[in-house]
Amino acid sequence: MKTLKIPEATIIRLSVYSRYLTQLDKKGVSSISSGEIAEGVGGSPAQVRKDLAYFGEFGTRGVGYNVKDLNQHIVRILGLNRNWKVIIVGAGNLGSALTQYKGFKERGFEITGIFDNDLNKVGLAVNGIPISPINKLKEIVQDNKVDIGIIAVPAPYAQDVADAMAESGIKAILNFAPVVISVPPDLELRNVDLAVNLEILTFNLELHKDKN
Amino acid sequence: MKTLKIPEATIIRLSVYSRYLTQLDKKGVSSISSGEIAEGVGGSPAQVRKDLAYFGEFGTRGVGYNVKDLNQHIVRILGLNRNWKVIIVGAGNLGSALTQYKGFKERGFEITGIFDNDLNKVGLAVNGIPISPINKLKEIVQDNKVDIGIIAVPAPYAQDVADAMAESGIKAILNFAPVVISVPPDLELRNVDLAVNLEILTFNLELHKDKN
DNA sequence: TAGATTGTTAATCGATTAACAATC
DNA sequence: TAGATTGTTAATCGATTAACAATC
Numbered sequence A, B: 001m002k003t004l005k006i007p008e009a010t011i012i013r014l015s016v017y018s019r020y021l022t023q024l025d026k027k028g029v030s031s032i033s034s035g036e037i038a039e040g041v042g043g044s045p046a047q048v049r050k051d052l053a054y055f056g057e058f059g060t061r062g063v064g065y066n067v068k069d070l071n072q073h074i075v076r077i078l079g080l081n082r083n084w085k086v087i088i089v090g091a092g093n094l095g096s097a098l099t100q101y102k103g104f105k106e107r108g109f110e111i112t113g114i115f116d117n118d119l120n121k122v123g124l125a126v127n128g129i130p131i132s133p134i135n136k137l138k139e140i141v142q143d144n145k146v147d148i149g150i151i152a153v154p155a156p157y158a159q160d161v162a163d164a165m166a167e168s169g170i171k172a173i174l175n176f177a178p179v180v181i182s183v184p185p186d187l188e189l190r191n192v193d194l195a196v197n198l199e200i201l202t203f204n205l206e207l208h209k210d211k212n
Numbered sequence C, D: 001t002a003g004a005t006t007g008t009t010a011a012t013c014g015a016t017t018a019a020c021a022a023t024c
Helices: A008-027 A032-043 A043-054 A067-077 A093-100 A102-106 A133-145 A155-168 A194-207 B008-027 B035-041 B045-053 B065-077 B093-100 B102-106 B133-144 B156-169 B195-207
Strands: A084-089 A107-115 A129-132 A148-151 A172-175 A188-191 B085-089 B109-113 B128-133 B148-150 B170-176 B188-191
Touching: A008 A032, A008 A043, A008 A067, A008 B170, A008 B188, A008 B195, A032 A043, A084 A093, A084 A133, A084 A155, A093 A107, A093 B093, A102 A107, A102 B195, A129 A133, A129 B133, A133 A155, A133 B148, A148 B195, A155 A172, A172 B195, A188 B195, A194 B008, A194 B085, A194 B148, A194 B170, B008 B035, B008 B045, B035 B045, B045 B102, B085 B093, B085 B133, B085 B156, B093 B109, B102 B128, B109 B133, B133 B156, B133 B170, B148 B156, B156 B170, B156 B188
Parallel strands: A084 A107, A084 A148, A107 A129, A148 A172, A172 A188, B085 B109, B085 B148, B109 B128, B148 B170, B170 B188
Antiparallel strands: none
16 A cells, blocks of 8 residues: 555645645746745645645755646645536525535535425525535435535535435435434534634633733 | 733634533533543543633542533623623614524523624614614714624625724624725624634545545 | 755654553 | 543654755
């Protein structure tokens, strides 16, 4: 086995490097050093080089990296050199916002379905995509070869939605419901808890309160 | 100095424990062991105890923890034993969704203002909160003693918004714009990048693709 | 060649896990 | 007292940083 264990922190940073390189490329910057990348994203040069070294040699000693070239490598590493089909369950405020979120399309994620069990919503459309009832989920996932499901329903419904997704053959889930859900081991699961992020801020505010 | 360095991972987990304990408390569960907490949130008993040990002794040997009591301790550790005032800049889909997000209010976060520079939006209201122009930000922050600002504008505007927030005296920023922003060192900053979360999933999908 | 910057190894630092004495 | 479970220390594991040889 040639792939050693890659820290998740490395993947997060690669994603950020890629976004930054895309930005630079658009501006017409063609070459960059690890130090400049580090400065741009708030890291250290050694860390940038270490992160890249897990995957290969993408630079030229004494020179640096070609922006476009390095970005293409990272995009490929992250698996973004193809389209990914995504469905969103929950057509409330958050689900609707995610459906229309520009940042997804830019990175190759295509929203191919929205689901909700509220009969007042079924049949309506968000961003041109019709809202379907959840009992159509499996059919739509399989017909469209959907890869990823996003859970944007209230916490009490999240596990049921996860079960339906697992049953449909979806391969990965991004869960926005603030609750721990369990899925089969072969299904990738990631949680984004919006309140937790605010709570980390309040913890730090309390911690540094005296340090004036 | 008595507070040693607390891992951020510990704070994230404490936040999750607290949410889980709140749930159990509502169900009427009064006592719990570190093993049961671990099972409930997907961790290990040793880790639960270690996380808590940074802050004190909250359990009883041979018995476990009182659910309500432990939760109150964690809530206090996270700084949630008071109300936090929050503003959101960007009244687009994401900003509107965050304004109405139930999970914030449940944890003591109060949205006290929404801002946008789109004149078609200024004067309208989201969830009963009027949308104000960004040049009113400082005034409203100071009049209402706002603690935290959420950035929900497109990437190109994020730094300007961060500057306005810094200038207003806000103490912490949660940034949803997919761009690196810089703020004065005394300002707490946290980034939530929605696309990055999907990219971690696609990386893992690619990594395990062969392992059928 | 001299200067610059990579790729990589070794040293350090930090977080997690295991083990167990304390104690209810 | 016997069984259970905490709090805490020591051992392990993993990630970051520093240093430098390789090389453009």
